[in-house]
């Protein structure tokens with residue numbers, strides 16, 4: 530079995546490591562951070578990634594820690610008028626073979642880290658920021674800022690949006706600012722006055738922005754992501770804190786439920802991420818080196834599929850390694866079977882931005898009146914099972 534080096538212990542790197550180790554591969558993950566951690570924010574996992582979590586024996590944990598939203602509800606930003614509602618929980622599972630769950634990112638990350646460590650206790654090497662790599666017929670060598678060197682047969686760049694591996698392979702991916710800043714807040718539910726939002730996935734849409742609200746951690750927390758059009762470009766980062774007053778001002782005039790969430794949030798915990806667009810790339814790897822997750826297909830969050838795609842990647846990569854006769858063919862098989870799907874998701878996410886930010890209430894009413902969200906619209910997306918899809 531080849532020895533596999535993974536750069537990055539994010540959701541993608543950890544899920545891939547467990548899939549690979551479960552199939553018998555030797556894996557080492559090198560993570561730049563001094564400790565494994567994820568930010569305080571929500572994440573949605575749909576059926577297409579849930580299959581993989583179940584395969585890793587984590588399905589029950591996901592259901593225990595997460596919330597299954599009853600419905601997807603699209604509302605106007607100020608009056609709250611419902612433009613469209615479709616069922617999510619039982620229907621999603623019946624149609625796509627696994628549940629749709631909303632979780633705290635830290636819970637998902639901890640679960641994946643514990644799984645990987647249960648398969649190999651020292652699988653994650655912290656404080657290793659990968660700087661560069663070389664490869665030849667005999668293997669691949671990864672070098673780190675701390676002077677360490679790791680040798681293996683395969684290198685997977687799961688090192689996120691600003692991937693060093695991707696940069697060495699293909700150069701920096703040009704990024705264009707979308708015009709949107711994404712605020713995030715997580716609020717303990719007991720702080721929120723009654724009546725509270727229903728336990729559904731609520732999307733409030735207004736000209737110039739939209740807000741997504743859903744519950745986490747068995748319903749004890751409410752996650753708020755407020756996306757607003759702004760010329761004030763800041764960092765592409767989960768950890769950039771901005772004044773709460775700015776958040777409050779951005780959502781002035783929005784529905785009372787949105788005001789309550791903002792008012793009940795910790796005033797020093799308003800974070801904002803400037804969202805950038807990157808066109809999908811059609812070539813990911815070279816030789817013994819490939820990409821996975823955001824390093825391969827950075828995406829906007831408007832379809833909630835970035836981490837989901839990263840988890841799918843790990844399952845398909847593992848299968849490809851079991852099918853092809855040599856490493857290069859296996860990595861090509863993986864890439865060939867992932868590029869079109871992930872590019873389609875990235876493009877669909879970009880399209881959703883236009884849908885959620887239509888210029889007038891009438892345009893929103895028209896768009897949602899003609900929209901068939903339920904049955905088939907997203908079948909291609911959610912009915913994909915990375916464990917069973919034919920690899921060609």
Ligand SMILES: Cc1cc2nc3c(=O)[nH]c(=O)nc-3n(C[C@H](O)[C@H](O)[C@H](O)COP(=O)(O)OP(=O)(O)OC[C@H]3O[C@@H](n4cnc5c(N)ncnc54)[C@H](O)[C@@H]3O)c2cc1C
Nearest residue numbers: 537539540541561573659689822823830833834835836837
């Ligand atoms: C506002 C917002 C909401 C989102 N909501 C959802 C959602 O609901 N559902 C969903 O599926 N996705 C969602 N996403 C997308 C999702 O967060 C990402 O797609 C996902 O985290 C990508 O995982 P990853 O492991 O590829 O990268 P990352 O999570 O970025 O992990 C990369 C890891 O690599 C490490 N690293 C980086 N450089 C190096 C290096 N040189 N050497 C070693 N280690 C390195 C980092 O420290 C990190 O641990 C959202 C994104 C945003 C911005």
